[in-house]
Amino acid sequence: MKPIGVLCLQGDFREHLLTFKALGIPTVRVRKEEGLIGIGGLVIPGGESTVIDKLSKIFGLRDSIIKLISQGLPTFGTCAGLILLAEKLVDGTQTQQTFGGLNVVVQRNAFGSQLDSFEEDVDFVGIDTPVHAAFIRAPIVTEIGADVSVVAKLEDGRIVGVQQGNILGISFHPEVTGETAVHRYFADMCKSANF
Amino acid sequence: MTEKSNDKQSTPLVKRGLAEMLKGGVIMDVVTADQAKIAEDAGAVAVMALERVPADIRAQGGVARMSDPDLIDQIISAVSIPVMAKARIGHFVEAQILQSLKVDYIDESEVLSPADYVHHIDKWKFDVPFVCGATNLGEALRRVTEGAAMLRSKGEAGTGDVSEAMKHIRTILGEVRALSSKSEDELYVAAKELQAPLELVREVARTGKLPVVLFTAGGIATPADAALMMQMGADGVFVGSGIFKSGNPAARAAAIVKATTSFDDPDVLANVSRGLGEAMVGINVADLPAPHRLADRGW
Numbered sequence: 001m002k003p004i005g006v007l008c009l010q011g012d013f014r015e016h017l018l019t020f021k022a023l024g025i026p027t028v029r030v031r032k033e034e035g036l037i038g039i040g041g042l043v044i045p046g047g048e049s050t051v052i053d054k055l056s057k058i059f060g061l062r063d064s065i066i067k068l069i070s071q072g073l074p075t076f077g078t079c080a081g082l083i084l085l086a087e088k089l090v091d092g093t094q095t096q097q098t099f100g101g102l103n104v105v106v107q108r109n110a111f112g113s114q115l116d117s118f119e120e121d122v123d124f125v126g127i128d129t130p131v132h133a134a135f136i137r138a139p140i141v142t143e144i145g146a147d148v149s150v151v152a153k154l155e156d157g158r159i160v161g162v163q164q165g166n167i168l169g170i171s172f173h174p175e176v177t178g179e180t181a182v183h184r185y186f187a188d189m190c191k192s193a194n195f
Numbered sequence: 196m197t198e199k200s201n202d203k204q205s206t207p208l209v210k211r212g213l214a215e216m217l218k219g220g221v222i223m224d225v226v227t228a229d230q231a232k233i234a235e236d237a238g239a240v241a242v243m244a245l246e247r248v249p250a251d252i253r254a255q256g257g258v259a260r261m262s263d264p265d266l267i268d269q270i271i272s273a274v275s276i277p278v279m280a281k282a283r284i285g286h287f288v289e290a291q292i293l294q295s296l297k298v299d300y301i302d303e304s305e306v307l308s309p310a311d312y313v314h315h316i317d318k319w320k321f322d323v324p325f326v327c328g329a330t331n332l333g334e335a336l337r338r339v340t341e342g343a344a345m346l347r348s349k350g351e352a353g354t355g356d357v358s359e360a361m362k363h364i365r366t367i368l369g370e371v372r373a374l375s376s377k378s379e380d381e382l383y384v385a386a387k388e389l390q391a392p393l394e395l396v397r398e399v400a401r402t403g404k405l406p407v408v409l410f411t412a413g414g415i416a417t418p419a420d421a422a423l424m425m426q427m428g429a430d431g432v433f434v435g436s437g438i439f440k441s442g443n444p445a446a447r448a449a450a451i452v453k454a455t456t457s458f459d460d461p462d463v464l465a466n467v468s469r470g471l472g473e474a475m476v477g478i479n480v481a482d483l484p485a486p487h488r489l490a491d492r493g494w
Contacts, residue, residue: 009456010219010240031457046216048240048276055238055456079216093235093275109275114213114299115322118204136212137277137299176212 001191002040005030007065009055011047011080015175019183036064041074041190044081046136046173049108050096052080062099069101074166074193076186082162082169083108083139090142101167103145110140110158110171119177124161125151127181133172135160140171166193210324210344213277213299214408217241217431221421221452222410224248224435227266228273234438237448241277241299243433244270249306249353250436250475253487259307261289267296279326284493285311287320294323300345302326305492306352306435315493318342328412330363330490332370336391336399339406346405348429349490350413353436355477357414357423359490364411364427375403413490416441416474418454418467425458442472 003026006016013029020027030036042065044052056062069075069085077085084098086106092098111117117137121130131152141159144150152161152170160171166189174182203209220240225231231242244267252259261282271278277299282289284303289310293301303316305328315338318325324344329335335346348367350360370389377385377400386396398406411424412433421432432455434448441447450467457463485491 008219012215012218014218015215047218048216048220050235050276051220051238051240051452055452058453059457091275095236113297114277114324115205115294115297117209117213119206119209120203134208134212136209136216173212173216176215177208 001026001187002038002195003028004041004043004187004190005035005039006043007045007052007056007061009059010051011045012173012175013045016043016045016183019175019180020187023180023184023187025183025187030061031059033060033064036061036068039073040193040195041076041186042068043186044075044077044084046079046081046175049080049083050093052084053096053098066099069099069167072166072193073195074186074190075101075168077169078173078175079136079138079171082106082141082171085167085169087145102162102164102169103148104141104162104169105143106139107142108139109137111135111138113137120154122152122154122160122172124182124185125149127185129181131174131181132177132179133174134176135172138171166195205322207344211407213324214326214345217277218408219456220431221448221455222279222431222433223438223448224433225270225439226262228269230439230444231270231273231278233445234448235274235276237445238452239276239448240431241279242270242274243302244278244280244298245306248436248439249489250355250440251353252306253353253478261286261293261307264292264296267293267298271297281307282316283307284309285314285316287316290316290321294321298323300324300326303343304328305349305489309492313494315341326410328490328493329367331366332374332399333389333391334493335367335405335409336389336395339395340392343407345408345410347410347412347433349493350411350415351480351483352413352489353478354414354480354483355416355437355475356480357416357420359480360411360413360415360424361427363413363490364424364429367405367409368428371399371403371405374400414480415451416477418450418464421451422454422458422464425455431455437475440475447471447474
């Protein structure tokens, strides 16, 4: 299969690379535009969404990423990655922009400060066993548009995972808990999409 | 369906997790809400609230303490990125206050005047995560034993001289490499020499890395300094006086952010190093009399 690109501007990209490595799935680091050539999927990692947004502009990646997403490149965002895939953002900074792609509204830092961060097992549509997830100053999805399906919810009903076609966005970090099921799920999405 | 575990807050995974998200980023010292905003706009991954930047603490002398809670509240309101704040070494009440203010991380820092010359804070008692400084692997592992969820090499704060930061990161990561080449039966003496618990020493020897994220700090003043630390193997950088004691803080902050991401690309580093105005006025660490060296605080 074509390698999955992992956006390596800032954040926990190393954990994503290691998770795919554990699954035997080839990856490539994306820090410049050339890194986007020949990839079969793209991961936008956890990190600080305002910083990844800025760096994607500074290093000339933003327009190419938006174009690839619109052409159907399978894309997977965790936490800050979900924020960057949202069409609309609540509680962002004044200048903050997103790539878009998911027809949802995402609220940044929706749980509060670091003291409100937590780990929990979450049911995930399409994965048989609950996924062990870390929510670190995590966002939530507050509204979903047409064609968006919910893949993960908390017990109180708050939406923490959505999929729209080839785009998957989740509030949490399976990559820091030793969890591989969601990465396997995304790799399967990439295989079927055959971008 | 498999039985689920309950929500768990403030677990080691959750505490260390935030540090994982800060990797590849720059954490900037700020003393006012305005500075915090400038730092956020320049691309800081987090800000560190303190009373005075280290260069001023050094110049003015006196006892350096936790910031005024009003100031910390203002900084938390001004930005959307994580806010860290400094407590004195061993001052667990300052830490209790900072936790009550809901800062995202506490830095138990040698930059402030120590409150206890023997004991550090028992960081396991807190829900908020801690970052601590270290000059060598033994010190780093003692801090992790006390509950630190993130480490930073100390360097020599407030000098603009990167040589101590270099010494400390070389020492820490060199000692990690040395440990991973030892045989199992050599680890007992290694633990004794490092003055660190055997279990942690075994973990480092087995994995070849520290159990928590390691940033670097103390004397970083230019984009090249930040890239140097990243090439040495730091997970990210703290910049203290280097930004707001320079000629053009916003431009210098943004340049250091770019250099930290593109640390291995000399063409980018050349570009971002241009036209930044004056760097902070430095002090050579070699000229500092021993009692004025902050890195010696902590044990």
